[in-house]
Amino acid sequence: MLPSVALSLNSCSGFPAAPSHHPAEKASGGLLLGSIKFPSNSSCSFNGLSANPLILSTARKVTSLAVASNQLDSAVKVEGGKKKYYFLVANAKFMLDEEEHFQEQMVERLRLFKERNLEQDFWLAIEPKFLDKFPQITKRLGRPAVALVSTNGPWITFMKLRLDRVLSESYEADSLEEALASTPTTLEFKKPEKWVAPYPKYESNWWEPFLLQ
Numbered sequence: 001m002l003p004s005v006a007l008s009l010n011s012c013s014g015f016p017a018a019p020s021h022h023p024a025e026k027a028s029g030g031l032l033l034g035s036i037k038f039p040s041n042s043s044c045s046f047n048g049l050s051a052n053p054l055i056l057s058t059a060r061k062v063t064s065l066a067v068a069s070n071q072l073d074s075a076v077k078v079e080g081g082k083k084k085y086y087f088l089v090a091n092a093k094f095m096l097d098e099e100e101h102f103q104e105q106m107v108e109r110l111r112l113f114k115e116r117n118l119e120q121d122f123w124l125a126i127e128p129k130f131l132d133k134f135p136q137i138t139k140r141l142g143r144p145a146v147a148l149v150s151t152n153g154p155w156i157t158f159m160k161l162r163l164d165r166v167l168s169e170s171y172e173a174d175s176l177e178e179a180l181a182s183t184p185t186t187l188e189f190k191k192p193e194k195w196v197a198p199y200p201k202y203e204s205n206w207w208e209p210f211l212l213q
Helices: 025-026 054-070 090-100 102-115 129-133 155-161
Strands: 011-013 031-032 036-038 043-046 049-051 083-091 122-126 146-151 167-173
Touching: 011 031, 011 129, 036 155, 054 155, 083 090, 083 155, 102 155, 129 167, 146 155, 155 167
Parallel strands: none
Antiparallel strands: 011 043, 031 036, 043 049, 083 146, 083 167, 122 146
16 A cells, blocks of 8 residues: 655645545556645645646756756865865767767856856866776776766766766875876777768867866
8 A cells, every 4th residue: 555645735726636546547647646646737836836746846856956066166175185076987989979968068167167267177087097996887888988077076966967878986086187197098080971960070189178288
């Protein structure tokens, strides 16, 4: 038996007079929360906000994540003077050649930091050496690999959701140079024989401004 749910509702339209317990309700166009059925077209007021209950809950979660990812100064220092770095990683072809929106996101964030005179806190690392600390990741990773590294944990979480097919973790380092130490690697991607998108293909080496200079 599903537990009953107690909700404080100010006002609802299209809301049933009694709770529903029948399994068939799942296919009737309603939303089941506990033992109470919410019609998909119901509009309820929660603390002055009118919305479908499921949409309202989802909107709150998305808003919280967006606000957290927009905090531009969230570096975490740990004991001993080390700094914590967060990363997501995937094979280089996916990150730099196939994922169409990644370049736009990187360029836009860099522009934002320059406009606000903020110190850059995100970088790309090609074949980063810190991956040796994560055998559980490297065994699942195509090579050569590229990592997006930042001191801003919420932003890395946000980018992981955007890019989807990536792996993520965190580590500590004494300096930025140590954090982004990489094995020299030359990247070359074959141009597609036929490019059908309404916009031009990204230029090769677009990622160089995001490497540690």
